[in-house]
Amino acid sequence: MTDANETAWTAEGGKAIPNAVNESSEGTGFQPGDGVVEEASGPQEVSSPNRTPEEEFLAQMLAATGATNLEEAGLYDPAEVAAEEERIEEEMSPEERQAKAEHDALAAAFDMIRERSNEGKLTTPGTWAAAGIVPDHLIPVDFSDLAFDEIIAAQAASAAAKKVAEEAAQAAVADADAVSADSSVEDVAASDSEADEVAGENAPSVDEGDSLDSEIETPEWKLDDIKVLEGKQTYLYSSDYMTDTYAHWAFLAEEGDDALTLVDNAREESRLYPRPMLAASLSSKPYYWNAEQIEQAWQAVQESGSYPDIKTCEASNGERYFYSTDYLSDAQAKALAEWYSVERYMNV
Numbered sequence: 001m002t003d004a005n006e007t008a009w010t011a012e013g014g015k016a017i018p019n020a021v022n023e024s025s026e027g028t029g030f031q032p033g034d035g036v037v038e039e040a041s042g043p044q045e046v047s048s049p050n051r052t053p054e055e056e057f058l059a060q061m062l063a064a065t066g067a068t069n070l071e072e073a074g075l076y077d078p079a080e081v082a083a084e085e086e087r088i089e090e091e092m093s094p095e096e097r098q099a100k101a102e103h104d105a106l107a108a109a110f111d112m113i114r115e116r117s118n119e120g121k122l123t124t125p126g127t128w129a130a131a132g133i134v135p136d137h138l139i140p141v142d143f144s145d146l147a148f149d150e151i152i153a154a155q156a157a158s159a160a161a162k163k164v165a166e167e168a169a170q171a172a173v174a175d176a177d178a179v180s181a182d183s184s185v186e187d188v189a190a191s192d193s194e195a196d197e198v199a200g201e202n203a204p205s206v207d208e209g210d211s212l213d214s215e216i217e218t219p220e221w222k223l224d225d226i227k228v229l230e231g232k233q234t235y236l237y238s239s240d241y242m243t244d245t246y247a248h249w250a251f252l253a254e255e256g257d258d259a260l261t262l263v264d265n266a267r268e269e270s271r272l273y274p275r276p277m278l279a280a281s282l283s284s285k286p287y288y289w290n291a292e293q294i295e296q297a298w299q300a301v302q303e304s305g306s307y308p309d310i311k312t313c314e315a316s317n318g319e320r321y322f323y324s325t326d327y328l329s330d331a332q333a334k335a336l337a338e339w340y341s342v343e344r345y346m347n348v
Contacts, residue, residue, distance in 0.1 A: 102138070279294050
C-alpha cells in the first residue's frame with residue numbers, strides 16, 4: 001500500500017472507523033489534519049450487524065438519552081415485564097390469583113362497555129361471556145353479578161363523596177356569610193380574611209386523598225358514566241360515548257319490538273321538533289329496516305289497537321311519514337311533511 005492510498009483508522013465505540021486521506025495533497029506525506037477524526041459532540045452508538053431491528057432501536061434510544069439501561073431511559077423490555085408478572089403470579093396464593101383474575105376481568109368488562117358505546121353498540125352480560133373475559137373460576141352469571149355489584153358500589157361511593165363536598169361548600173359559604181354580617185364596614189377586610197380561614201377549615205382536606213370523608217371509602221373504579229337499561233335483557237352503555245337518546249333507540253332495536261320502536265320514534269319526533277317522522281329514517285342506524293319491515297311494523301301498530309295517536313301521511317312526492325296526534329294535528333303533520341319533502345328544496 002502506497003503512502004498516497006494509505007488509510008488512517010481510529011477507534012470509536014469499540015469499533016475501527018476509517019478516515020480518508022486528503023487525496024488532493026501533494027507528495028506522499030500527510031497534510032495537517034489528515035486522518036484525524038473530530039470528537040463526537042454527544043454519545044454515539046455504533047450499529048452492530050448482530051442486533052435485531054428492535055435491539056438497534058433500543059440501543060439508539062439509550063445513546064440519545066445518555067442512559068446506561070432501559071429503566072434509566074424510562075423504557076421497559078416487554079419480555080422482562082411479562083416474566084416479572086408471571087413470577088409474581090406464581091408466588092400468589094390461589095385466593096390471590098382468583099382476586100387478580102376477577103380484577104383484570106372487571107377492567108376488561110368496563111373497557112368493553114365504553115369501546116362498544118363508542119361504536120354505537122350496547123353491551124349485555126352475554127357479550128362478556130362471548131368475548132371470553134369471564135374468569136375460569138366463575139360462571140357467567142356470577143361474574144355478571146360481581147360486575148353489577150362493583151358498578152353499584154362505585155356509583156354509591158361517588159354519590160356520597162359528592163354529597164359531602166356539597167355540604168362542606170354550603171357550610172363554608174354559610175360561615176363566611178355569618179362572619180361578614182357581624183362585621184362592621186371598617187372590618188370588611190378583616191372579615192374577608194376570617195371568611196377565607198373558615199372556608200379553609202370546612203373545606204375537605206387534600207391530605208385525605210380522593211375521599212372527602214374518612215368514613216367514605218374511595219371507590220376502586222370510576223363508573224359514573226356506566227348506565228343500565230332493563231328489558232328482555234340487561235343492557236349497559238357509557239354516557240361518555242353514547243347519548244341517552246341514542247341508547248334508547250339502540251335498546252329498542254335490540255329488544256325487537258318493531259311496533260313499539262315505530263311508535264316511540266314517531267312520538268319523539270312529533271314532540272321534540274315538532275315534525276312528523278320520515279318513514280325511511282327507520283332504514284338508518286341503529287335499525288336498518290327495509291321497506292317491508294317498516295310496513296310490517298305499521299301494520300302491527302294498527303292491529304294492536306294500543307296506539308290510537310299514531311297516524312301516517314304522505315307528501316306530494318310520495319314520501320311517507322308517521323306522527324302522533326298527541327303533539328301534531330293532522331293538518332300540521334301534512335303541511336310539515338310537504339315542507340320537508342318538497343317545498344324546502346324549491347326555496348334553495
